[in-house]
Structures are given as structure tokens and as C-alpha cells.
Amino acid sequence: MRYLYVTVALAFFWVVLSGHFAPLLLGFGALSVSLVLIVVRRMDRADRQPGELVPQLGLVGYIAWLLKLVIESNIDLARRIWNPALPIEPVWTRLDTHVVSPQAKTLYANSITLTPGTLTTQVHEDHFMIHALSAEGIEELRHGEMERRIARLDL
Amino acid sequence: MLTAAIIAIIVTMMLALIRAFQGPTEYDRMLAANAFGTKTVLLIAIGGHALSWHSHLDVALLYAMVNFVGTIAVMRFFESRADGDCGEEGGTL
Amino acid sequence: MSELLDWLSFVLLLAGSVLCITGGVGLLRMPDFFARVHAAGLTETLAAPLLLSGLMLRMDWSLDLLKIVLILVFILATNPTASHSMARAALHGGCRPLLGNRRPSPGENASSKT
Incomplete structure (x- = not known):
């Protein structure tokens, strides 16, 4: 297949x-x-465990949701860059993750990095290290909506 | 309007070049080079359309691939070196 | 109809150009490497789609439109991987991010030591 x-x-x-x-x-x-x-x-x-990415309809909905998030955070970051005071407050912290399959983790880490303002620096067994330009970005991730949506995809 | 977009891309490439020459760390230079490469893809796609070139989109696609593989290769090389060299230490802003 | 498409493409190209320059300025203004990765990501995640979709609206209907979509998908799919690999290499090389708050850096604990 x-x-x-x-x-x-x-x-x-x-x-x-x-x-x-x-x-x-x-x-x-x-x-x-x-x-x-x-x-x-x-x-x-x-490669003993070939990864399998089954195309499914839920992925389209997730990508649409992600694009909306990317546009919102892009506008936020552009505002910060043009602000003469440069109002950034970088944090580097750990984010616990609950998704287990390699595909879901890859998608999660890539989605976090794709959103401007948050960056996955390291991927560990049960947590990521995240660098964020503001505390709000990390709070939003801790809220866990992105992870719930990925878990629902059942990768 | 395409001209304005081309000018904007070239200005961004200049800014990336300034960052690439300033450094201060080698990672900054590589980041600027990667951004420069992505802008080149956009420049080929839009400039090629404005000048009505043929097959410019194939060149742009190939350039995007080479840019990605090149970045990954250089970063692997940096990672595999025993002594990483980073000029600036972490601290508070 | 084609008038409308022209205006839409005008708006998209303009927004893309502004965002593109914003990313370049951010690349120069940000204080340290990790913050600069965010600024570079700004130009690649939204400026590239805006500019390319603005271009698509100006083109005739042909296979070239699908090629632009392929370029777009490729840029969006590889950009996070490249950013992540650069950030990891920098951490491996001993860079630690500047932090804006007063809490101790998590680089001190064992789990994130490289």
C-alpha cells in the first residue's frame, strides 16, 4: 500500500x-x-522501521488551522521587529509532550518551529526544549491545543 | 508591481549579506546564507516571470533543494566537530 | 474579473515585500543567534507564500502554477528542519541563548546538556 x-x-x-x-x-x-x-x-x-505517512483528510484541516496560526504570529512578530524598543523577552524552557509516535512528534516539532516566535531546539524522549521570543508564545503551547489536534490525527 | 517585489527581495538579500559579513558567530553567517538562498529562489521565480524566461521555475525548485541540502550538510559538519566555537555566552538580556 | 485578480495580486505582493524586508531588518536587529532564527523564519514562512501566490495570480493557466505550488510546499516543509538543525548545531557548539527574564537558564540542568 x-x-x-x-x-x-x-x-x-x-x-x-x-x-x-x-x-x-x-x-x-x-x-x-x-x-x-x-x-x-x-x-x-x-531502515528497520520504515516510517509511513498515510494521507488523510484530517491533515488538510490541521494544515489550514496551522496556517491561520502562522499568519497571526507572523503579524505579532513583525510588530515587535518594527517597534523601536524591540519588545522581546526570550525564554528557553522545556515543554512536556504526550504524543508518542515518531510521525506525530516530527509533525509537532516542525509545527512549533514553523510558527514564528517559537523554535524547537532539541527533541527528547518525553519533552522538547523550546526557545520562544515571548512568554505568551510558550504559554500558548502549554495550553496544548496544537498537541490535541495532532493527537486527534492518529498518526 | 513585480519590480517593487524584486527590489524588496534584493534589499532583504543585502540585509542578509550584512549579517553574513558581521557574524559574530559562524552560525549567524550560515543562517544569513540560508535566508539569502531562500530569497534567491523567490528572486528567480518572480524575476524570471517578469523577464519571461523559460523554465525558470525548474531552476528555482532545484535551487531550493540545493539550498536545503547545503544548509543541513554544513550544520552536520559543525555538529560533528569536536570543539564548537561560540563567541557569545548566554546570559540575561 | 481580471481587474479584481490584479488588485488581489497587488495586495499580496505588497504585503509579501513588506514582510520580506521586515525579516531582513529583524535579522540585523535581533540581539543573539536564537532570536535571529525567528526573524529569518518570518521571511520564509509568510513572505514566501505571499509573494509566490501573488505571482500565481498574474500567470496564465498552465503547469507552471503547479510548479510554484511545489516550490511553496518544499520551502514550507524544509524551513523548520533547517532552522531546527541550525539551532541544535549552535547549542552543540556551546552557544546559550540570551534570556530576557531573570530565571536561571535551563541550560544548567542535566537534561539539556549536549
Whole structure:
């Protein structure tokens, strides 16, 4: 099943990049896709626990929610930068996490970093180290809405 | 309007270059270089459209990939060095 | 209709340009490396999407639009990874962030020692 997703994604990528539909070029595309599939299979043997990211509808909703958050915090940070007094108060602290699967943790850490104002500096077994430009940013993370939404995705 | 966007991108690239030359740590320089690379991707995409180049978007996509891999590679190299060198110590603002 | 698209693209490009320069200024103004990462992230997370979507509204309908979406997805997906790797390398190299409050730095306790 996983190879099906990879094949579809690779074929889509080829068609977008080439933009030609001549049989010869589509044949080259099929050749490249199968070559990459062979390499992916070999890589799975080297990597004992191949990660699997199943595309699902909830992810779209999460990304839309995340974009809204990113826009809000971008505006906040832009205000701080143009303020002559530079009102930042950096904190560097630990944030306990409850999501366990590697995929969910990756998504969580990346979402935190993607939001301007908060930055994941280290990922540990049960907590992250977060650098934030203001105490409000870290309070919002402690509130845990982002983590609840990721937990609901069931990755 | 595209011209204004191009000018804004070039100004940002200049600011990033100033940071890259000032340092003070090597990490700052790498951060500025990474920001510079992302701006280059935007410059190729928008400038190429304004000058009606062909296949500029493929170049931009490739540049984005090279920029990312380059940043990761240099940071891995910094991390693997035994003695990290950081000019400034932590403290209070 | 095309008039409306022109105006929308104008607004998007303008907002993107302003945010782009804001990120550059932040890169110069911020006091230490970790704060500068935030400023660099500002230009990459919102300025790039705004500028690229402003560009998309000006283009004719073709496969190039999908290519721009691919560039956008790639930038948004890799930017956090690059930021995180830079921050980790800096911590590994002995940098400790400047803190604005008076509490002791969590760099002192064992869990975050690299």
C-alpha cells in the first residue's frame, strides 16, 4: 500500500516537472519511477522501521488551522521587529509532550518551529526544549491545543 | 508591481549579506546564507516571470533543494566537530 | 474579473515585500543567534507564500502554477528542519541563548546538556 502512494506521488511529480505527454517521455518517466521504487525498497531494508505517512483528510484541516496560526504570529512578530524598543523577552524552557509516535512528534516539532516566535531546539524522549521570543508564545503551547489536534490525527 | 517585489527581495538579500559579513558567530553567517538562498529562489521565480524566461521555475525548485541540502550538510559538519566555537555566552538580556 | 485578480495580486505582493524586508531588518536587529532564527523564519514562512501566490495570480493557466505550488510546499516543509538543525548545531557548539527574564537558564540542568 505504501508503495502505491510513493508511485502516485512520483508519477505526479514527473508529469508536473516535464509537462510533455509524448509516449517516449512518459516511458522515460515510468522508467525513472520504477528505478526510484527499487531504491526505496532497498532503503526500507536498511531502515528497520520504515516510517509511513498515510494521507488523510484530517491533515488538510490541521494544515489550514496551522496556517491561520502562522499568519497571526507572523503579524505579532513583525510588530515587535518594527517597534523601536524591540519588545522581546526570550525564554528557553522545556515543554512536556504526550504524543508518542515518531510521525506525530516530527509533525509537532516542525509545527512549533514553523510558527514564528517559537523554535524547537532539541527533541527528547518525553519533552522538547523550546526557545520562544515571548512568554505568551510558550504559554500558548502549554495550553496544548496544537498537541490535541495532532493527537486527534492518529498518526 | 513585480519590480517593487524584486527590489524588496534584493534589499532583504543585502540585509542578509550584512549579517553574513558581521557574524559574530559562524552560525549567524550560515543562517544569513540560508535566508539569502531562500530569497534567491523567490528572486528567480518572480524575476524570471517578469523577464519571461523559460523554465525558470525548474531552476528555482532545484535551487531550493540545493539550498536545503547545503544548509543541513554544513550544520552536520559543525555538529560533528569536536570543539564548537561560540563567541557569545548566554546570559540575561 | 481580471481587474479584481490584479488588485488581489497587488495586495499580496505588497504585503509579501513588506514582510520580506521586515525579516531582513529583524535579522540585523535581533540581539543573539536564537532570536535571529525567528526573524529569518518570518521571511520564509509568510513572505514566501505571499509573494509566490501573488505571482500565481498574474500567470496564465498552465503547469507552471503547479510548479510554484511545489516550490511553496518544499520551502514550507524544509524551513523548520533547517532552522531546527541550525539551532541544535549552535547549542552543540556551546552557544546559550540570551534570556530576557531573570530565571536561571535551563541550560544548567542535566537534561539539556549536549
